[in-house]
Amino acid sequence: MLIRLLLLLIALAAPLRAEEVVLGLSQDQVSISTNFDGSEIIIYGAIKRETPIPLDQPLQVIVTIAGPQEPITVRRKDRVLGIWVNAAAMDVSAAPSFYAIATSAPWGDVINEADDLRHNVSIPRRIRSIGAWSQVANPQEFIDALVRIRMKNGLYVLAEGAVDLRESTLFNTAIQMPANLTEGEYATRVFLTRGGKVVSKYETSIDVRKVGLERWLYNLSRQQPLVYGLLSLAIAIAAGWGASAAFRLMRSG
Structure with missing residues (x-):
């Protein structure tokens, strides 16, 4: 009886979530066959509310899809006697094989630094490099190079303004997944933010298999x-x- 009473008090003390995501995906499985040339995932949803829409700050939406984390070695080439050679290298502990972000507004308007750090939303925040300072003098240069290369190859995407948000209630976006996908679970997250702060989060996954x-x-x-x-x-x-x-x-x- 005492345990039930304590649980009831904890539930009553917990703050009510004013806004929550109801999400749908065009597909939650991607099959990689010999003629696979990529896939477009359409993400759509609605926002369920327990209170009226706040008028002081607009609601924003962030959608992310992250492939399996994997270690990778980033190498820097230098010119020695007219020949390009590998000069320095840094081992990245874990980086998503694919990572796409779509937002309803410019990045600076949808999330602040503190909540980005807390939830690991931006592309650099998803890359972990344990002991990087013991390997190279400036590890951030190597992380920036990794992000730049993978963005060029379509493996990392930041699509600002790609989420269509209507009347702070309905939203949808489309994320293109390339042909060179790694097998595994692709974590899919939706964040609702106000004033740069995350007010609600929804998580699911997409299964990618050969x-x-x-x-x-x-x-x-x-x-x-x-x-x-x-x-x-x-x-x-x-x-x-x-x-x-x-x-x-x-x-x-």
């Missing part, structure tokens, strides 16, 4: 690497012989 021939080859390369290597060699020899035979036929014709 299927068909792509899945079979992937499993073969992991479980029987020798067989996979011999098969790859046989395919390469057959392709070379076929190209040579076709070339001879064209010359004789």
